[in-house]
Amino acid sequence: MLTEIKQEEFEKELQQHDNLVLDFYSTECPPCEALAPKFESLADAYGKDVRFVKIFRQGNRELAEKLGVKSSPTLLFYKKGKQTGDVLIGGIKKADIVRNLDTMLPAEKVKKIKSEIQPVITHADVIVLGAGPGGMAAGIYLAQAKIDTIIVDQALPGGQVSTTHQVSNYPGFVDPQKGYMLSHYMSEQAKAAGVKFKVAVDVNSVDLIKKEVVIDGFETIKAKKIIISTGASPRYLNIEGERELYGKGISYCATCDAKYFHDKEAIIIGGGNTAVEESEFISKFASKITMIQQLPMLTANKSAQERCYADPKINVMLEYEPRGFYRTDSGRMLVRVEDLKTKEIKDLETDGVFVFVGMKPNTDIIKDNLETDDWGYIKVDDEMRTSIPGIYAVGDVISKKYRQITTAVGDGTIASIACTKEIDN
Numbered sequence: 001m002l003t004e005i006k007q008e009e010f011e012k013e014l015q016q017h018d019n020l021v022l023d024f025y026s027t028e029c030p031p032c033e034a035l036a037p038k039f040e041s042l043a044d045a046y047g048k049d050v051r052f053v054k055i056f057r058q059g060n061r062e063l064a065e066k067l068g069v070k071s072s073p074t075l076l077f078y079k080k081g082k083q084t085g086d087v088l089i090g091g092i093k094k095a096d097i098v099r100n101l102d103t104m105l106p107a108e109k110v111k112k113i114k115s116e117i118q119p120v121i122t123h124a125d126v127i128v129l130g131a132g133p134g135g136m137a138a139g140i141y142l143a144q145a146k147i148d149t150i151i152v153d154q155a156l157p158g159g160q161v162s163t164t165h166q167v168s169n170y171p172g173f174v175d176p177q178k179g180y181m182l183s184h185y186m187s188e189q190a191k192a193a194g195v196k197f198k199v200a201v202d203v204n205s206v207d208l209i210k211k212e213v214v215i216d217g218f219e220t221i222k223a224k225k226i227i228i229s230t231g232a233s234p235r236y237l238n239i240e241g242e243r244e245l246y247g248k249g250i251s252y253c254a255t256c257d258a259k260y261f262h263d264k265e266a267i268i269i270g271g272g273n274t275a276v277e278e279s280e281f282i283s284k285f286a287s288k289i290t291m292i293q294q295l296p297m298l299t300a301n302k303s304a305q306e307r308c309y310a311d312p313k314i315n316v317m318l319e320y321e322p323r324g325f326y327r328t329d330s331g332r333m334l335v336r337v338e339d340l341k342t343k344e345i346k347d348l349e350t351d352g353v354f355v356f357v358g359m360k361p362n363t364d365i366i367k368d369n370l371e372t373d374d375w376g377y378i379k380v381d382d383e384m385r386t387s388i389p390g391i392y393a394v395g396d397v398i399s400k401k402y403r404q405i406t407t408a409v410g411d412g413t414i415a416s417i418a419c420t421k422e423i424d425n
């Protein structure tokens with residue numbers, strides 16, 4: 001059972017219910033929309049033992065502030081009147097809510113609840129796996145052609161674009177667009193066209209032969225066709241200290257972390273388009289940037305290179321390679337680099353590091369034998385068909401020369417038109 005309360009009722013709820021979970025939501029909040037069906041289905045499953053309460057954040061600001069709630073959605077858990085477990089925010093996954101609920105109840109009770117959860121089977125014409133620009137373009141075309149389409153994503157919609165600070169080369173906008181706004185327009189357009197989204201879910205398995213995707217452990221989505229649009233992720237350097245200092249001094253996303261570099265120094269590893277373009281953004285905050293590039297030249301496009309070399313804050317070190325990341329006693333970062341010409345090792349001190357050394361295709365979830373190129377990118381024909389009948393792939397995950405928003409969107413368009421024509425084959 002799900003109940004909506006006002007702030008003045010909160011204390012009474014706490015006194016009356018030993019186990020309580022509180023969802024602060026807002027309107028016009030995509031992550032709140034993504035959470036709502038999960039919260040409802042868990043209220044059905046756990047509702048006899050845990051009180052599920054929703055509260056509108058904007059209308060109940062005083063309580064939100066008192067409880068330290070700054071964004072929507074925020075989930076808070078209470079046991080016997082005291083806050084317990086995690087504070088969950090943003091693209092909240094069902095598995096994370098379940099983990100917190102399970103710690104509030106005795107083990108036998110949890111076992112019983114789980115044994116009573118009925119698996120769900122959902123049908124669609126097409127599953128689009130990945131809600132980046134490629135997947136969303138495919139979804140828009142499919143839904144507008146009256147093809148029943150579900151887009152599944154392990155994160156919130158947007159893909160790499162939502163972590164890109166500005167996009168200036170996507171047609172239709174005179175001024176540069178913030179990446180997250182461009183993503184937002186795409187997902188709103190897809191929703192308006194009739195696409196159903198299942199996002200911030202755990203994708204447990206993908207069976208390309210049966211055309212089935214299992215999410216959140218209990219829901220199987222069956223379709224006639226699948227379009228894979230899972231994109232690509234940053235490549236790691238795999239050198240000493242990288243894993244340990246990931247998120248603690250080493251970042252792969254300027255949009256997410258450049259703001260923490262106000263008047264600080266940063267080292268950027270890489271010299272391609274992303275490294276050079278993101279250095280421009282980081283330079284708005286940082287007092288000094290050192291770019292480490294293993295090649296004798298930068299490989300970004302010419303105009304980006306020119307802007308980079310003209311920026312007095314950026315110093316480019318060519319033919320150097322990073323060998324390890326460490327923390328100094330004073331808590332700063334130390335980057336060990338090798339001069340590839342002289343083999344000399346140097347230690348460079350800085351406040352933080354950004355790594356931009358290329359990408360790898362997101363295909364870990366695909367266990368079926370799909371034909372790929374030597375780097376693992378999925379091979380497709382000119383209508384985006386893969387080597388498995390009824391399976392298409394689009395965007396950065398496919399083997400191709402140029403990976404851009406426009407090319408991903410173009411691939412999505414082609415796949416969806418081909419898929420619409422072949423839907424009953």
Ligand SMILES: Cc1cc2nc3c(=O)[nH]c(=O)nc-3n(C[C@H](O)[C@H](O)[C@H](O)COP(=O)(O)OP(=O)(O)OC[C@H]3O[C@@H](n4cnc5c(N)ncnc54)[C@H](O)[C@@H]3O)c2cc1C
Nearest residue numbers: 130132133134154159160230231232395396403404405408
């Ligand atoms: C920092 C940066 C700046 C960029 N700037 C520009 C630019 O200015 N202009 C431009 O044109 N391009 C730019 N790009 C490139 C552009 O963002 C990509 O080419 C584009 O996003 C590719 O779209 P996609 O749909 O193929 O994949 P992605 O955008 O990578 O989206 C893939 C989606 O699939 C999801 N996913 C992954 N694995 C799974 C799974 N197992 N199950 C379910 N879902 C999954 C991900 O969560 C993600 O939402 C930039 C990229 C970066 C990283």
